[in-house]
Amino acid sequence: MNFYTISQLSQEFDISTRTIRYYEERGLIVPIRTESGQRLYTKKDRAVLKLILRGKRFGFSLEEIHEMISLFDKDRTGRKQLEKTIEYGEQKLKEVKERIDDWLQLKHEMETILEDFKTRLEELEGSE
Amino acid sequence: MNFYTISQLSQEFDISTRTIRYYEERGLIVPIRTESGQRLYTKKDRAVLKLILRGKRFGFSLEEIHEMISLFDKDRTGRKQLEKTIEYGEQKLKEVKERIDDWLQLKHEMETILEDFKTRLEELEGSE
DNA sequence: ATTTTAATTTACGTTAACGTAAAAGTCAAT
DNA sequence: ATTGACTTTTACGTTAACGTAAATTAAAAT
Known part of the structure; x- marks a missing residue:
């Protein structure tokens, strides 16, 4: 090594x-x-x-990262441990999914606004 | 009012x-x-x-938020202003898209790991 | 009119995530 | 063997985004 x-x-x-x-x-x-x-x-x-x-x-804090790492780093040989890890993981996955939805919505709104602005710009240029 | x-x-x-x-x-x-x-x-x-x-x-800082707000708050009546705003918006939109990709990848990885863990748990329970 | 609740400014305190610097020991190259 | 680059610990400094508290004034409720 x-x-x-x-x-x-x-x-x-x-x-x-x-x-x-x-x-x-x-x-x-x-x-x-x-x-x-x-x-x-x-x-x-x-x-x-x-x-x-x-x-x-x-955007995770060091504490959150620490939590995740140490959980996935422990020996998960025991059934109880494995169950706990899965439960924790599913919770985190849920949070991640929510985050993604938030971001997707933001993206959608930005696209709408941009389209609006572009339309206005075209109108402005058409009237010159 | x-x-x-x-x-x-x-x-x-x-x-x-x-x-x-x-x-x-x-x-x-x-x-x-x-x-x-x-x-x-x-x-x-x-x-x-x-x-x-x-x-x-x-996860944006107050400074970033300030930047965005004040840009979209200015009078965008002028063509130059409008163009600037659109350019800025498209840059931000690109960043948002990248962020979404990152999150999607994270989600995918988490799902893979979780599947793996669940398989292991089933094996454990099957051998009891 | 007086008590209670809400508001203002000023200012010091707090936490996370490091930056920066000093003093001292160690490794690599000449 | 000495120079220079690297590493160590210790410790104080910094920034963002507020929290907390005190002193004062104003508004609302009784």
């Missing part, structure tokens, strides 16, 4: 090292350490980082 | 009066004042407030 240093990840994802350490502060990533204390990140850590950044783009 | 007081709006939209005054501080709403200095909000102010809250739900 090979590792990434903090600056390698920081460059790859175009974020500061402070940001990466901050995610660790909040318990989202936990890299291993060399004897001297330097952080080393595994492929999995890198994947988690990717997830965090993606979650951020969707 | 009839007006709303700040607490009427605050109750209707379930936000604090501080919040409404803050939006004014940032230049988003500008109510008229009585002689004694009390704020009075028109129907239009109320509509703007609605827009702000909606924008917030979509």
Whole structure:
């Protein structure tokens, strides 16, 4: 297995090292350490980082992201655990669907307004 | 024409009066004042407030919302103004479409994962 | 007329998500 | 071995979007 240093990840994802350490502060990533204390990140850590950044783009808070990650990261071997995860996932999925509907409606309204404006512009240009 | 007081709006939209005054501080709403200095909000102010809250739900910052509102609020009587507004609107529409695609992909991934989990759960229950 | 409720301004406090800087140790290259 | 780049911890600073509280004034209700 090979590792990434903090600056390698920081460059790859175009974020500061402070940001990466901050995610660790909040318990989202936990890299291993060399004897001297330097952080080393595994492929999995890198994947988690990717997830965090993606979650951020969707507007989720670090706390929400943490919740999701830790839930999907726990061992879901037990039936109870699996059921809980599915329940949580379905709740989140519902929220996502609602979000999509909201966005679709917004899109529709914007299109309507734009059409209206374009019509007006044409009228203006026709009367010149 | 009839007006709303700040607490009427605050109750209707379930936000604090501080919040409404803050939006004014940032230049988003500008109510008229009585002689004694009390704020009075028109129907239009109320509509703007609605827009702000909606924008917030979509994750826009107050600054972005301000930008949009003031653009659509300007007199678009001139052809140049109208063209500018349309251009801006089309840019925003493009961004919204991208956002929707992102959300749709997220939804798809969540559904896939959930299906996977459900399959596992069935297997678990079948082997009892 | 007086109590109660609502409004105003001013100003300091709070939280999330980092930025920035200092001091000190460590690794890589010459 | 020394320079320079990198890393660490500690800690204070910053911005947005309000919350909270105090002091004062005005409006509404009794």
